[in-house]
Amino acid sequence: MTDWTRASALEMAEAMAAGTVTSVELVQAHLDRIAAVDGEGTPSNVHAFLHVDAEGALATAAEVDADRAAGKELPLLAGVPIAVKDIVVTKGMPTTAGSRILEGWMPPYDATLTTKLKAQRMPILGKTNMDEFAMGSSTEHSGYGPTHNPWDLDRIPGGSGGGSAASLAAFEAPLAIGSDTGGSIRQPAAVTGTVGAKPTYGGVSRYGAIALASSLDQLGPCGRTVADTAALHEVMGGHDPMDATSLDEPVPACLAAARDGRENGLKGVRIGVVKELGGEGYQAGVSQRFEESLEHLRAAGAEVVEVSCPSFKYALAAYYLILPSEASSNLAKFDSVRFGMRVEKDTIEKTMLATRAEGFGDEVKRRIILGTYALSAGYYDAYYGSAQKVRTLIQRDFAAAFETADVLVSPTAPTTPFKLGERLDDPLAMYLNDVATIPVNLAGVPAMSLPAGTAPEDGLPVGFQIIAPAHEDARMYRVAAALEKALEGEWGGPLTSLAPELEVVK
Amino acid sequence: MSTLSRADVARLAALARIDMTDEDLDRLSGQLAAIVDSVALVAEVAGEDVPATSHPIPMSNVHRTDEVRPSLTQDQALDAAPEAEDGRFRVPKILGEEA
Numbered sequence: 039m040t041d042w043t044r045a046s047a048l049e050m051a052e053a054m055a056a057g058t059v060t061s062v063e064l065v066q067a068h069l070d071r072i073a074a075v076d077g078e079g080t081p082s083n084v085h086a087f088l089h090v091d092a093e094g095a096l097a098t099a100a101e102v103d104a105d106r107a108a109g110k111e112l113p114l115l116a117g118v119p120i121a122v123k124d125i126v127v128t129k130g131m132p133t134t135a136g137s138r139i140l141e142g143w144m145p146p147y148d149a150t151l152t153t154k155l156k157a158q159r160m161p162i163l164g165k166t167n168m169d170e171f172a173m174g175s176s177t178e179h180s181g182y183g184p185t186h187n188p189w190d191l192d193r194i195p196g197g198s199g200g201g202s203a204a205s206l207a208a209f210e211a212p213l214a215i216g217s218d219t220g221g222s223i224r225q226p227a228a229v230t231g232t233v234g235a236k237p238t239y240g241g242v243s244r245y246g247a248i249a250l251a252s253s254l255d256q257l258g259p260c261g262r263t264v265a266d267t268a269a270l271h272e273v274m275g276g277h278d279p280m281d282a283t284s285l286d287e288p289v290p291a292c293l294a295a296a297r298d299g300r301e302n303g304l305k306g307v308r309i310g311v312v313k314e315l316g317g318e319g320y321q322a323g324v325s326q327r328f329e330e331s332l333e334h335l336r337a338a339g340a341e342v343v344e345v346s347c348p349s350f351k352y353a354l355a356a357y358y359l360i361l362p363s364e365a366s367s368n369l370a371k372f373d374s375v376r377f378g379m380r381v382e383k384d385t386i387e388k389t390m391l392a393t394r395a396e397g398f399g400d401e402v403k404r405r406i407i408l409g410t411y412a413l414s415a416g417y418y419d420a421y422y423g424s425a426q427k428v429r430t431l432i433q434r435d436f437a438a439a440f441e442t443a444d445v446l447v448s449p450t451a452p453t454t455p456f457k458l459g460e461r462l463d464d465p466l467a468m469y470l471n472d473v474a475t476i477p478v479n480l481a482g483v484p485a486m487s488l489p490a491g492t493a494p495e496d497g498l499p500v501g502f503q504i505i506a507p508a509h510e511d512a513r514m515y516r517v518a519a520a521l522e523k524a525l526e527g528e529w530g531g532p533l534t535s536l537a538p539e540l541e542v543v544k
Numbered sequence: 545m546s547t548l549s550r551a552d553v554a555r556l557a558a559l560a561r562i563d564m565t566d567e568d569l570d571r572l573s574g575q576l577a578a579i580v581d582s583v584a585l586v587a588e589v590a591g592e593d594v595p596a597t598s599h600p601i602p603m604s605n606v607h608r609t610d611e612v613r614p615s616l617t618q619d620q621a622l623d624a625a626p627e628a629e630d631g632r633f634r635v636p637k638i639l640g641e642e643a
Contacts, residue, residue, distance in 0.1 A: 146620040239600045253599050279608040285601070355585040366560060373561070375633050380626035385640045387561070395563035403562055404572060407553060408579060410560045421583070424590035429597040431589060465575050466582060482600020508601060 042067045043209040044535070047118045047266040050212060054106065054117050061099035061106075061117030065161050068119050069095070072163070072210045074542035075188075081541040085185045086195075086205035087164045088124050089132050095119060095161035102159050115273060116159035121211035123202050124165040125172055126257070127246040128152050135248045136168040136198070138181040139372050139379045139397025149246020150278045151215065151257055158273050163211055166201030170399050171369065172222055172250045174198050175471035178462050179401040186458070187230060189498055189537050193455040196226030196471075202260050203230040207534050213270050214260040219250050220357055221451075221475025223258045224487035228450035228501020231489045231533040233267045233518070234260040238508050239482030240285035243278030251364035252283075254357075254479040262532050264488055264518045265300075268292035271511065287509065295512035299519035305339035307517065310443025314350040315474045315503075321453045323493025327500040328449045331490045334524035335447075335517070345443055347435035349428065353477040354469060356428035359412050359421050360480070365402075366409030372397065404465060433481045440507045445517050448474050450487040450501030474503060484511040488518045489533035491525065499533060548577045 042050065042064050053059045069092050075082040076090075102117040127133045127145035129152070134140040148156070155162060169179040177185040177200030187195040188208040195204040202214035203226030216223035218236035227234030235258045242257040249255060259270035275289035311332065316325065332342050374380040374393040381392040398406070412421040439446055451471055461467040478485040483505055490502035502521065506514040529536060550573040557564045564572070618631050627634040 143624055146616055146623060240603075282606040283599075283601075283603065349589065352586055352589055355583040358579065358583045359586060374626060375635055376621075377624040378626075382636065384636060386635045386638050387640070389636050390561045391558075391563040394561050395568075398562065400572065403557075403564075403568075404576060404579070406560045406562065407556045407572070407576060410556045411548065411552070411576075411580070414556075414559075420587055423596060424586040425583075426596035426598055427590035427594040428586050429600075430594055433597060433600075466578060480600070 043071045045212065046263045047115065047212040047261060048269060050118050051115055061102045061161065062096060064117065065095045065099040065119050065163070068163055068211055071208070075208055075540045076210060080543050082191060082208075083186060084188055084191070084204050084208045084210070084540070085183060086166055086201045086208060086210055087121070088134060088136070088167050088182055088201070090164035091131050091162060094130065095163050098159065098161040113158045115269060117161065118213060119161045119163050119211055120155060121163050121166050121202055121205045121214040122152070122155070123199055123215050123217055124168055125217050125248045126151055126215060127248065128162065128165065131162070131165060133165065133248070134181070135172070136170040136180040136182065137397065137399070137402070139393070140377070141181070141379065143377055147246065150243040150280055151274060152246060154273060166199070166205055166214060168201055169198035170402050171248065171365070172198040172217055172219055173365070173401045173405055175221070175225055175468055176458070176461070177201060178458060179399055181399055184458055187455050188540060189231065190455070193457055193498070194229065196229040196455065198222040199226045199234070199260070203227055203232050203234065206230065206232045206260060206262050207537060208540060212262065213266060215257065215274075216260045217247060217255060217257050218479065219254045220361065220479050221472040223260060224475050224485060224501065224503060225451050225471055227260060227487040229455035229499055231492070231499035231537060232260060232262050233264055233486065233488045234258065235267055235271055235486035235511070235514070236478065236484060237271060237275060237511050238285065238484045240283045241290070241484070241511060242274045243276070243281040243284050245278055245280035249368040251361040252368065253364060254361060256479070262534050264515060264522045265293060265296045267486070268296040268515045285509075290509070290511040292512050292515045295516040296519040299516035300523045303338040304335060304517060304520045307340045307445070308443045309335055309340045309342045309517065310345035310439050310446045311342060312350070312439070312446050312448045313344055313346045314348065315448035319452050320449055321493060323495045324449045324451070324453060324500050327490040327493065328502060331502050331521055331525070332447070334521055338520040338524060340517070343443055345439040345446060347432070347439055347477070349431035349435045350477050352428045353432055353480055354473055356425040356432070357476045357480060358408070358469060359425035360429070362405040362409030363412045363422050364409070366406045366413065369402070369406055401465070429480045432477050436481045436483060436507075445513055446505040448503045450474060450503040454493045454496055454498035454500060478505055483508050484514060486514050486518055488522055489525070491533065492536070548573070548580045
């Protein structure tokens with residue numbers, strides 16, 4: 039019997055169209071897998087999901103199967119199950135953004151993205167774990183306990199979207215939704231051996247995505263293959279009048295670009311290696327797999343050049359001023375009045391003080407205080423104002439680099455996944471995870487991560503990052519697909535097929 | 545730029561409406577001071593002649609049609625509130641005894 043949880047999303051779509059499997063069978067296979075590896079009490083306890091909606095997913099699947107049997111025309115990914123990061127609001131399913139302050143909150147409306155997934159007829163398996171309000175790189179800041187990396191359950195799955203990435207690597211879902219403010223899609227993809235893309239800022243509507251830092255946040259697709267990720271990207275994208283930052287332009291042809299890269303190679307494509315995102319501070323096995331990937335790209339016909347982005351060394355500092363400033367403002371709405379937790383005291387002010395003290399975790403408190411400081415009178419120009427200037431310098435670096443290269447590349451993260459707990463009490467060490475992904479968000483350009491192999495020294499996944507100019511999302515998929523083809527030739531399939539088998543409930 | 549003291553953190557936490565125990569302040573103050581010291585790096589390169597960027601993809605005058613659309617009902621809007629009464633959000637008293 040075929041284990042459908044190992045198939046790609048596009049293979050599932052094809053098999054449903056050919057009549058070899060039904061959506062109900064696919065959804066049930068994934069629900070069984072979730073039951074076997076995810077929950078507390080299972081031997082693996084991946085904990086990718088905060089909520090599983092078996093009933094809803096099966097109902098959607100049954101409707102798709104009925105329509106298919108009746109010969110109705112269906113969208114490409116109809117019937118393919120998906121996991122949704124708990125930052126996206128879903129009517130009828132609790133949405134917490136990983137925070138205790140929103141425990142049990144039932145949103146009264148759907149995000150535009152949720153509406154699009156429903157229109158695509160995709161059964162939503164459930165909501166995935168994340169660092170609280172997407173603040174973190176390990177899911178250890180989740181108010182509901184960390185997610186475990188399926189490659190090694192004692193290690194971090196990345197963050198903030200560790201739940202979505204782990205659900206893919208553990209074969210609990212073929213596709214997932216992420217959000218990326220400083221690397222929260224790409225870094226988890228890197229450390230779990232999966233694929234994840236951050237679209238151009240404004241490429242995907244954020245209406246109904248719980249805001250962290252509004253000038254940086256972007257929703258994006260996650261999958262185990264480049265083509266699956268590209269297909270989901272097209273489902274998510276498009277203009278939405280409900281989001282004033284939404285780009286009014288056609289959805290990029292990501293899937294066609296991925297097919298082009300796979301079939302026709304990269305002749306004439308100039309690939310720029312960002313000098314500042316590599317070398318010192320990067321793990322040996324990460325650098326080695328990165329160099330090997332460059333060889334594959336050359337073999338596929340690309341020209342590899344070096345580019346320099348001198349202002350990138352200030353990106354992390356600028357990010358940790360801009361993000362907290364925006365977050366401190368966005369999170370003011372958790373005031374114990376309209377939704378979420380209330381710790382009742384005799385006045386409203388004391389109630390707010392007590393509620394936010396109990397409802398928020400340490401990382402959220404740190405960033406709110408940092409943002410409050412950076413925006414306060416007397417410090418605004420020195421901190422927030424300067425950070426915004428750095429942002430301009432980083433955009434100029436990108437513009438100059440894209441003069442000499444069509445796409446830019448780097449390792450996605452400086453290391454393979456570290457042990458849970460290892461950096462929890464050292465925020466600055468934790469922040470360094472995102473050193474290679476953050477410049478992208480400051481500039482608003484699209485970028486993605488795909489697996490480059492496992493590091494020889496620890497056998498854990500390494501990510502390869504591809505960055506394209508704004509609005510040129512399709513271009514990164516072309517390059518990624520060509521690299522994936524070469525690497526899969528070595529591995530005999532997607533990298534996740536080499537992950538150790540998880541112990542399951544008998 | 546100055547570094548962040550324990551008293552600063554206490555004042556900022558009050559402004560941000562987050563109650564902090566002495567233990568919280570002990571734990572978070574040192575970490576926050578280290579973060580502030582490291583991000584101060586931005587001032588090094590932020591010259592007078594560099595314009596600020598607030599938004600990654602410049603856009604202006606984003607409009608949409610001014611038309612009536614379905615929205616939440618009063619019940620839906622109040623449904624998730626910790627407390628509601630007579631179609632309104634109910635909150636504890638606004639002024640304390642000292643006011």
